[in-house]
Amino acid sequence: MKRFFAILFVFVSAMMLIAQPKNIVVIMGDGMGYNHLLLSELLAEINNLEIATNKFQVASLVRNETIDNIVTDSAAAATAFFCGQKTKLGCLGIDKDQIPINSIATILKEEGYKIGLITNTKFSDATPAAMYAHAFRDDKKKILEDLIETDFLDFFVAGGLEDLGVNPFTLKPTSKSPLKKLNENGYKIYGINYEPLFDGPNDKFMAFVSLGHKSFENQLIAGEPTYLEIIEKTISKINLEEPLFLFIECGRIDHASHINDEKALKAELIMFQKIVNYITRVFPSEDTLFIIFADHETGGLSLMSSPTKSEDISIKWNTTDHTATYVPFLTFGNSKDSFPKLMHLMDVKEYLLEILEIKIPEGVH
Numbered sequence: 001m002k003r004f005f006a007i008l009f010v011f012v013s014a015m016m017l018i019a020q021p022k023n024i025v026v027i028m029g030d031g032m033g034y035n036h037l038l039l040s041e042l043l044a045e046i047n048n049l050e051i052a053t054n055k056f057q058v059a060s061l062v063r064n065e066t067i068d069n070i071v072t073d074s075a076a077a078a079t080a081f082f083c084g085q086k087t088k089l090g091c092l093g094i095d096k097d098q099i100p101i102n103s104i105a106t107i108l109k110e111e112g113y114k115i116g117l118i119t120n121t122k123f124s125d126a127t128p129a130a131m132y133a134h135a136f137r138d139d140k141k142k143i144l145e146d147l148i149e150t151d152f153l154d155f156f157v158a159g160g161l162e163d164l165g166v167n168p169f170t171l172k173p174t175s176k177s178p179l180k181k182l183n184e185n186g187y188k189i190y191g192i193n194y195e196p197l198f199d200g201p202n203d204k205f206m207a208f209v210s211l212g213h214k215s216f217e218n219q220l221i222a223g224e225p226t227y228l229e230i231i232e233k234t235i236s237k238i239n240l241e242e243p244l245f246l247f248i249e250c251g252r253i254d255h256a257s258h259i260n261d262e263k264a265l266k267a268e269l270i271m272f273q274k275i276v277n278y279i280t281r282v283f284p285s286e287d288t289l290f291i292i293f294a295d296h297e298t299g300g301l302s303l304m305s306s307p308t309k310s311e312d313i314s315i316k317w318n319t320t321d322h323t324a325t326y327v328p329f330l331t332f333g334n335s336k337d338s339f340p341k342l343m344h345l346m347d348v349k350e351y352l353l354e355i356l357e358i359k360i361p362e363g364v365h
């Protein structure tokens with residue numbers, strides 16, 4: 001009988017191991033409201049691409065208001081997502097009283113996960129910065145200091161070479177470039193097109209792939225890789241055997257919406273579908289929880305009467321700012337049903353930790 005229970009125990013344990021996702025892969029569309037998402041699906045269809053988001057389900061209706069405003073910004077929204085707390089506008093990894101709060105990435109790092117972040121915005125933009133910095137979004141000096149101090153990131157891909165002391169003409173780092181400090185901190189450093197700037201270990205790297213933000217996909221400069229090519233290159237450099245928390249930001253959707261640039265937005269939304277398609281093929285869905293979400297909506301985008309499958313879907317903007325609306329939160333793969341039907345962005349961290357059966361000691365946030 002004892003033996004039976006021992007076998008049963010091993011069997012149940014094995015089932016539990018399988019039940020838990022090995023990888024958490026998050027793809028975030030900055031500023032991507034439900035109408036942006038619909039537009040991306042329609043554009044994929046018209047362009048004979050796979051509608052990659054169709055394999056996802058709407059897991060939850062998600063609110064995103066801050067402590068001080070019904071309309072959030074990328075700083076407060078990303079802080080809610082990463083750190084599990086509602087904060088004030090402009091706050092990165094700090095609560096309303098400016099006390100630093102812990103990103104889920106640091107908790108997962110301690111649990112043995114590899115941590116990676118890829119964005120097509122500058123390294124200091126609010127979304128990537130919320131993962132590693134404890135600062136106000138305009139305090140670029142502190143954000144850079146926090147990036148230099150960061151030790152939990154295994155790989156980090158972003159733009160912003162010019163702010164990192166790289167000559168925009170020669171593309172070579174100046175003698176005072178902060179890239180040196182990042183290198184001394186144990187990171188191999190790559191520049192535009194992934195050419196090595198400072199040598200280091202192959203499994204711990206930072207790549208800065210554009211001078212500022214990456215160009216909109218319809219405005220790539222000669223020789224500039226697409227965002228998908230950057231992501232493919234990054235994936236080729238990481239060991240997929242190890243548990244991974246990967247956060248990919250499609251940050252230019254927000255920027256195109258702020259300037260109401262229809263062509264740039266459509267190009268970014270087509271790229272979004274291509275990235276989702278690629279990423280969901282790289283990782284097996286049996287042991288990967290995929291999440292697609294948006295931090296907020298930008299532009300008050302409406303889709304107007306257009307013939308079905310028209311090349312030219314008519315859109316209207318309502319504002320050049322963010323708006324208050326429920327944001328998409330879609331899941332696919334392992335543990336996709338583990339979220340409540342209604343939540344706030346700040347609840348995601350808690351549910352992720354529950355899915356992964358990670359308990360954080362009391363008093364630690």
Ligand SMILES: [Zn+2]
Nearest residue numbers: 031074254298
């Ligand atoms: Zn924005």
